[in-house]
Amino acid sequence: xxxxxxxxxxVEQSRIAELAKAFAHPARVAILQLLAQRKACVCGDLVDxxxxxxxxxxxxxxxxxxxxxxxxxxxxxxxxxxxxEPVWEEARDTFGQLFDVFISETNCC
Amino acid sequence: xxxxxxxxxxVEQSRIAELAKAFAHPARVAILQLLAQRKACVCGDLVDxxxxxxxxxxxxxxxxxxxxxxxxxxxxxxxxxxxxEPVWEEARDTFGQLFDVFISETNCC
DNA sequence: AATATTCATCGTAATAATACGATTATTAAA
DNA sequence: TTTAATAATCGTATTATTACGATGAATATT
Numbered sequence: 001x002x003x004x005x006x007x008x009x010x011v012e013q014s015r016i017a018e019l020a021k022a023f024a025h026p027a028r029v030a031i032l033q034l035l036a037q038r039k040a041c042v043c044g045d046l047v048d049x050x051x052x053x054x055x056x057x058x059x060x061x062x063x064x065x066x067x068x069x070x071x072x073x074x075x076x077x078x079x080x081x082x083x084x085e086p087v088w089e090e091a092r093d094t095f096g097q098l099f100d101v102f103i104s105e106t107n108c109c
Numbered sequence: 110x111x112x113x114x115x116x117x118x119x120v121e122q123s124r125i126a127e128l129a130k131a132f133a134h135p136a137r138v139a140i141l142q143l144l145a146q147r148k149a150c151v152c153g154d155l156v157d158x159x160x161x162x163x164x165x166x167x168x169x170x171x172x173x174x175x176x177x178x179x180x181x182x183x184x185x186x187x188x189x190x191x192x193x194e195p196v197w198e199e200a201r202d203t204f205g206q207l208f209d210v211f212i213s214e215t216n217c218c
Numbered sequence: 219a220a221t222a223t224t225c226a227t228c229g230t231a232a233t234a235a236t237a238c239g240a241t242t243a244t245t246a247a248a
Numbered sequence: 249t250t251t252a253a254t255a256a257t258c259g260t261a262t263t264a265t266t267a268c269g270a271t272g273a274a275t276a277t278t
Contacts, residue, residue, distance in 0.1 A: 225274090
């Protein structure tokens, strides 16, 4: 992509965009749903359920960890992934507030 | 990107991902905030406020329109953009439900 | 020690997204 | 009719993302 100019926007806007990215791919939505519902936890179980190669799942997990919305505990040779509650709440609150900014009134179109 | 295999996921998961994409770029967050707060409406005003070229803003607007979260009324030679309330609510409800799936209990990590 | 299991990382191919200048289309205004 | 204003679209360069096979690292098991 052409160089998303993050520095030209507010940190809040950039953080919202980053949190949204966690949900901006069906595979990551699936992963987050599985973790949130505690239907899976171990990386291998996620790989079994998802229609993607192990390396790809691992890549998505890495991205989710980078954003902070999940955490991973190693329990060799397995790794257990879970929702990272503080960031999950940050996302929930952030989007909640964002959606509340729009009040149903006179739109000009 | 490598061919996001949308067909391998549920329509719900794909729709969530699509709605999330509306917020997955700081420029689109900025646009949606401006529209939601009714601080701008006309395309040209958005271009004035945003640190991006007109063509780029137009491209983002097109993507937001494709997702359905905004609509545009032409009032030649201007175009007035507004939040598309039904989809805005769809997004609000969708993410609300998604975040509520996770209940604060015993995480395994 | 040798093997098996699990997951991360590397390398890389393919594709999507971002950005912008230039052009076009449309309509208003002069 | 000519000109100005506005916004969409085109073309294209650049960069990011997605995907997967192969390999590597770490630990448990035999």
